[in-house]
Amino acid sequence: MKLTKLFLGLSVAGVSLFFLGANSVSAAEVSHTVQSGETLSSISEKYYGDASHYITIANENKLSDVNYIVTGQILTFDTDNKEVDTALQNAAVAYAPVAEQAAPAAPAAPAAEASYTGNASSAKEWIAMRESGGSYSATNGRYIGRYQLDSSYLNGDYSESNQERVADSYVAGRYGSWENAQQFWLANGWY
Structure with a gap:
């Protein structure tokens, strides 16, 4: 009788552990909702502490273009996956901004944007970093360069000096x- 109770108890415990293990999720798995102004690099920096893992996030989400993510898009990735494909990384531009949806994004809280200092050059640099990560070669559909200007404004001249002007x-x-x-x-x- 005692042996039967012991066997039954172990069977129930084993089945319970099996189902618990089957439903558990890795603590390193992240589900991130893309916010306006984010890039894969900035998301990589947030979760990995290193912007170079943007390609890992792109690969795990089967993104065909590392320069195109959309506000509200949900990205899932495993932060234990620390391998970086340097061949793909060197071939891609990592600093394209998030594409805006038709409806405007929720306003950013000024307290969260404490980097505002109030002079023209710092405001200009701040916008460039938010729009393209500072990259003159960033593209997002018809938006081009460091300040993500509509390509029609640039008249085919995508040089750094023309972008600035x-x-x-x-x-x-x-x-x-x-x-x-x-x-x-x-x-x-x-x-």
Whole structure:
């Protein structure tokens, strides 16, 4: 009788452990919802402490273009996976911004954006980093370069000097200053 109870108890415990193990999820598995202004590199930096793992995130989510993620998109990846495919990494541009959806993103909280310092050059650099990670070669559909300008504004000249000139002209005409453009970006998630 005691042997039967022991066997029955071990069977129930074994089955319970089997089902618990089958339903458990790795503690290193992450599910991240893309926010406006994020890049795969910035997400990689957040979870891995190193921007170079953007290709790992792209591979695990079967993204065909590492330069194209969308606000609200859910990315899942395992942070224990620390291998970086350097051949793919060297071939890709890691700093393209998140594509905006038709509906504007939720306004960013000014407290979370504490890097605002209030002068033109820092506001300009801040926008460039949010839009493209500072890359003159970043593309996102029809948006090109460091300031993610509509390609029609650049008239086929994607040089760094033209991007700077057109961005300054665009901001002066639309916002009056880079500081005002940054304030608009903080309120709307784009400029």
